[in-house]
Amino acid sequence: MDLDRIRETLEDAGFTQYEAEVYLALVRNGKLSATGIAEATDVPKSRVYDVLRTLEGRDLIELYQQDRLRGRALDPGSLVERLRGRAASFEASAGDLSELWEEPDLGEQEVTLVTRLETVVDRAKRAIRDAENEVQIAATIEQFDRLRPVLREAFARDVFVKLTITPAEYGGVPDVGDREFDGVVSEASRSDLPGPFLVIVDRSRICFTPQPGTAHNFGIVANNVPLADVFHWYFQTSLWEAWDLVYTTRNAEPPITYVDIRQCVVDVAPLLHEDATIEVTATGIDPETGDARTVSGTVVDLYYTGSSAGNHYPTLPEVSGKVTMFVDDGEEVVSIGGWYAHVEDLELRRLTVQSVSESG
Known part of the structure; x- marks a missing residue:
């Protein structure tokens, strides 16, 4: 057992050095007098009494008289749970910090490269939530399903949603029907060829990853008008116009x-x-x-x-x-x-x- 590591963990959890040493001494030995604690640790005897009362005030130990003042550790269950909670929080914060490093908030006209598809999809969700007029998407059915809730919200706000469904692999033609699109998209087409994941929002925000299986492991998230115009025309000519329309809410006659x-x-x-x-x-x-x-x-x-x-x-x-x-x-x-x-x-x-x- 690595006592030094436990001591450092307790200090990270808010214990002072002396509090950690006294508490560990009591947990290991069950009960000790103030003199015994001083002998078992590097804590000066003159400080032991103050530390004991602090730990008692936090319901970690109890003090009692038996020829002299003694301390006894209480069941550490609540402290263990707190440490586990902090560990989970640290783990989550570490992930969040890594993600923040990888995907900083985009300023005006900013372009950022990322390495995880998850990051690109998450940024696409954020962008769609802010959409005001138009969203263009090329995605597999699985990716479309992940975006469906925010697309439904956008459609309800009268945002025009144009979707191309692409197969996940060659030879796998997507099987989709009207029920997949009702209340979610304005128009949809179906591609016979695998393609990239692409979301363009209001001709200014872009979320893009290359076609799966190309060995290019990167993504682009951007708030960049000129770049969005390039991707818009790529979408129109390669991912939309070339494929048959399978769903539309557009009227055949005016309006x-x-x-x-x-x-x-x-x-x-x-x-x-x-x-x-x-x-x-x-x-x-x-x-x-x-x-x-x-x-x-x-x-x-x-x-x-x-x-x-x-x-x-x-x-x-x-x-x-x-x-x-x-x-x-x-x-x-x-x-x-x-x-x-x-x-x-x-x-x-x-x-x-x-x-x-x-x-x-």
Whole structure:
């Protein structure tokens, strides 16, 4: 038995050096006089009496007279339980400290590398809890199930949740049905290929780990707008657009709501080319003032790559550059851009196509 280790543990638990020595002497011997304690320890006899009374006050020993003052240790059960509790607390704190080191709070525009998938998933949960407009996710069914509670909360807050389910391994096509998604996601697609774990929140926060089995054991958690834009387009082109839609809450007929102006333009451009009257309501941010703004009116023009060349049926990659929608609200024509718009009148967050009327 390592008495020195026990003594150090007691001191870590709040005992003074003398208190630890006297207490251990009594536990080992059962009962001792003050003189016997002084002889069995390095505690001066003049201090033994004070230490004994302190330990008695903490219900660790009892004092009694038998020709002289003696002390006897009480059942240490309560102290043992307290030490075990402190040990558990130390263990938990050690884990928390390690995690804090690995995943510091992200400041503005910060990017952090981590080594554990658990850390990335936990950060994804936090980010989703703070989501205000949009969440994009690529995940296995197991990962999706872990995020389901916070996604359900986000969906209830009217956050648009777009999900791609990926298989955990090659050849394992995910088996999912509508019940998996009701009240949790806005749209879902199903991939035939394993992919990374990726969560993008409000086009600014990123949680990412590479595809399982690639031998790349790292993750990225970030609050970084330019990087989020890169991951957004990776998600759109590689993890979303390439796969069949298996679930949607989007209406087939107006009103139809979009959180991405580019997807809206892909759907609206052919209609506008055919001279349809398209009524929309757009909400977003005024780039000059930072204030929320809502615009309602008729779509009168679109600008995107290829529009000047008469490409009226663009695909999503063909509107990946600058894109602007022009809406006549009855008093002026308002220009609407996507996230991070600078020259347009409105930086879009949501757009609802209220009605589409064919010409003639």
